Amino acid sequence: EVQLVQSGAEVKKPGESLKISCKGSGYSFTSYWIGWVRQMPGKGLEWMGIIYPGDSDTRYSPSFQGQVTISADKSISTAYLQWSSLKASDTAMYYCARQDWNHVYPFDYWGQGTLVTVSS
Amino acid sequence: EIVMTQSPATLSVSPGERATLSCRASQSVSSNLAWYQQKPGQAPRLLIYGASTRATGIPARFSGSGSGTEFTLTISSLQSEDFAVYYCQQYNNWPSLTFGGGTKVEIK
Numbered sequence A: 001e002v003q004l005v006q007s008g009a010e011v012k013k014p015g016e017s018l019k020i021s022c023k024g025s026g027y028s029f030t031s032y033w034i035g036w037v038r039q040m041p042g043k044g045l046e047w048m049g050i051i052y053p054g055d056s057d058t059r060y061s062p063s064f065q066g067q068v069t070i071s072a073d074k075s076i077s078t079a080y081l082q083w084s085s086l087k088a089s090d091t092a093m094y095y096c097a098r099q100d101w102n103h104v105y106p107f108d109y110w111g112q113g114t115l116v117t118v119s120s
Numbered sequence B: 001e002i003v004m005t006q007s008p009a010t011l012s013v014s015p016g017e018r019a020t021l022s023c024r025a026s027q028s029v030s031s032n033l034a035w036y037q038q039k040p041g042q043a044p045r046l047l048i049y050g051a052s053t054r055a056t057g058i059p060a061r062f063s064g065s066g067s068g069t070e071f072t073l074t075i076s077s078l079q080s081e082d083f084a085v086y087y088c089q090q091y092n093n094w095p096s097l098t099f100g101g102g103t104k105v106e107i108k
Helices: none
Strands: A003-006 A010-012 A018-025 A032-039 A045-052 A057-060 A069-073 A078-083 A092-100 A114-118 B004-007 B010-013 B019-025 B033-038 B045-049 B062-067 B070-075 B085-090 B103-107
Touching (some): A018 A032, A045 A069, A045 A092, A057 A069, A078 A092, B019 B033, B019 B085, B033 B062, B045 B062
Parallel strands (some): A010 A114, B010 B103
Antiparallel strands (some): A032 A045, A032 A092, A069 A078, A092 A114, B004 B019, B033 B085, B062 B070
């Protein structure tokens, strides 16, 4: 069974750093892209970026380039999304999702989401 | 960047009735269009890909159509579990994978 399991909810202060994770199982982790999607409170879905764990090829949405860093450790089938200095506006639910290597299909499996709250 | 526009923002429908949701792309995305369903407190779920192909396990009452810039998701007879928010997403202009703003389907 394909699963993407994300790390738990986080409460941070502005200026702090954070790294959240997404662990894949039930499939070949290095053969699919992992994307990250933001959902601010009461709002829609925003694509942030995507990584291919097989070779760490990473692409970012222009809206998020320079704001976050996406990485992966294929030895433990885990992708990451990290911030070096959080802002209150980073408060949101963050989802990871899987896409086929040739991007013929959309996101077919999603993680359960990680809620990030940034507040002083 | 391709902009995806969904309409209406909210759709009020009675159980058993038909719901028709629209999604428009600012430029052609061929048939590389997906629909997702999101219920409160849950992650999105893939319903339709390739504009018209149902994902595994999706009931036949969900159907998608369209190509190019105009797309439609139809729910033929709304069940109680179908009241949710629906998003379209283009994946033609990879790696840009833009979503529409969503349509909330609520009980009338």
